[in-house]
Amino acid sequence: MFASNPFAELSATISPALMQGFVWVMILCVVLGTLYDVIHKRSAAYFFENMRSAKAKADKQIDGGEKLSIAVQTAVNEVALSSEFCNQRRRIAHLLGMYGFVIYVIATAVLVFAYPTPATPAPSALVALWYIGALMICVGGYWFWFFIRVDVAAEGSSPFRLMRADLFIVSLVLSATFGLLWAWLQTAGVAGWDMVFLGLYLVATTVLFAGVPWSKFSHMFFKPAAAFEKRISKANGSAENLPTLTRDDPEQQKRHSMELLQDAPMQMGLGIKREAPRHY
Amino acid sequence: MPTFVYMTRCDGCGHCVDICPSDIMHIDKTYRRAYNIEPNMCWECYSCVKACPQNAIDVRGYADFAPLGHSVRVNRDEEKGTIAWKIKFRNGEEKNFLSPITTKPWGQAIPQLADVPGPSQEMRDSQLLYNEPKYIRMDEGGLHTLEANGLKLKKGVYY
Numbered sequence: 001m002f003a004s005n006p007f008a009e010l011s012a013t014i015s016p017a018l019m020q021g022f023v024w025v026m027i028l029c030v031v032l033g034t035l036y037d038v039i040h041k042r043s044a045a046y047f048f049e050n051m052r053s054a055k056a057k058a059d060k061q062i063d064g065g066e067k068l069s070i071a072v073q074t075a076v077n078e079v080a081l082s083s084e085f086c087n088q089r090r091r092i093a094h095l096l097g098m099y100g101f102v103i104y105v106i107a108t109a110v111l112v113f114a115y116p117t118p119a120t121p122a123p124s125a126l127v128a129l130w131y132i133g134a135l136m137i138c139v140g141g142y143w144f145w146f147f148i149r150v151d152v153a154a155e156g157s158s159p160f161r162l163m164r165a166d167l168f169i170v171s172l173v174l175s176a177t178f179g180l181l182w183a184w185l186q187t188a189g190v191a192g193w194d195m196v197f198l199g200l201y202l203v204a205t206t207v208l209f210a211g212v213p214w215s216k217f218s219h220m221f222f223k224p225a226a227a228f229e230k231r232i233s234k235a236n237g238s239a240e241n242l243p244t245l246t247r248d249d250p251e252q253q254k255r256h257s258m259e260l261l262q263d264a265p266m267q268m269g270l271g272i273k274r275e276a277p278r279h280y
Numbered sequence: 281m282p283t284f285v286y287m288t289r290c291d292g293c294g295h296c297v298d299i300c301p302s303d304i305m306h307i308d309k310t311y312r313r314a315y316n317i318e319p320n321m322c323w324e325c326y327s328c329v330k331a332c333p334q335n336a337i338d339v340r341g342y343a344d345f346a347p348l349g350h351s352v353r354v355n356r357d358e359e360k361g362t363i364a365w366k367i368k369f370r371n372g373e374e375k376n377f378l379s380p381i382t383t384k385p386w387g388q389a390i391p392q393l394a395d396v397p398g399p400s401q402e403m404r405d406s407q408l409l410y411n412e413p414k415y416i417r418m419d420e421g422g423l424h425t426l427e428a429n430g431l432k433l434k435k436g437v438y439y
Contacts, residue, residue, distance in 0.1 A: 151307060154307070241351040244364075246362070256434055268359060268385045269385045271358040272295070277297065277298035
């Protein structure tokens with residue numbers, strides 16, 4: 001199953017041009033949906049206004065080189081490693097979902113555009129990547145959905161209670177799940193059911209990409225921008241008005257209020273954060 | 281001076297819900313972000329503000345004594361054992377504070393109260409509280425002074 005390109009097999013029923021057209025429509029939906037989201041929620045206006053206000057309150061100006069270094073740090077820590085998550089289980093689930101989605105989407109596009117028919121066999125590693133990406137989405141997504149998210153883990157709500165805010169995660173895991181089931185049924189030659197799951201796969205995928213204005217999809221663009229802004233505000237001293245004094249600074253260690261910590265270790269371990277917050 | 285949550289910074293971890301002594305910090309059922317369900321009942325203890333790992337909670341001062349333009353923000357760094365405050369006045373004046381919140385690593389200096397001998401009948405009959413600091417006792421040796429107790433007066437706030 002993991003070596004079989006499901007899109008090449010499907011080309012017997014649906015023409016590759018139609019599949020490629022569908023992918024282009026989905027890309028267009030994401031671009032238009034994100035632009036609509038930016039205009040409708042005025043998130044870009046808020047973002048730049050916040051940047052201007054932070055710059056006005058800044059203690060020092062950041063030059064281009066420093067900005068580039070901050071951008072690299074943001075890309076490595078917040079984007080690639082999801083370091084903003086405090087809950088490690090949630091962080092791992094997010095990383096599984098994120099990298100799974102990236103692998104799944106890229107592998108889909110390459111398979112549909114470069115290897116659309118059995119006449120152009122795809123490398124087995126590339127086909128395997130499509131399955132691995134979808135499986136990663138399922139593992140991360142279902143783990144999050146049934147065990148980690150706060151209203152189930154802490155507030156005792158049913159995991160089957162659906163809200164509009166769930167549109168992104170539900171359509172994502174359903175797209176990957178139905179995609180895998182369709183590929184498996186098609187390879188196994190189960191006629192009829194494979195077309196049913198193909199239909200469900202297309203519906204879930206369309207909801208995922210066309211539902212951008214109503215879902216959390218565009219967080220993958222907004223979150224890195226917000227993380228970058230946060231790092232810039234720390235570097236220029238405005239720090240969203242948050243205190244910037246830390247115990248690491250030798251000057252601060254001389255404050256008489258810090259005398260009691262003169263001989264204490266720099267790392268005191270975790271206090272209230274030792275326990276996960278689930279005592280609601 | 282009730283708390284409010286910056287929804288874009290909150291990640292719905294629930295630390296504020298867990299710590300709120302008034303039980304008014306809740307997770308919104310639609311957006312899964314924290315919010316103050318009853319600002320009138322907030323007693324401004326700052327527990328949630330200090331506990332929030334994302335610094336997503338702030339306190340909105342009443343306009344009569346905290347006019348627009350001010351800012352009181354706090355950062356509780358429990359791993360370093362400190363708490364820092366930044367106070368900004370509306371005229372631009374700024375004050376920064378840094379203080380210890382523990383002097384020993386967390387969880388290592390828990391009083392073993394079970395090993396402490398129980399109070400005698402005389403102690404039970406006394407009006408003094410258990411472990412009442414000797415410095416505030418006025419019933420023996422007259423008025424306590426800093427010098428008498430081996431302490432020195434220092435400028436500023438001393439913990």
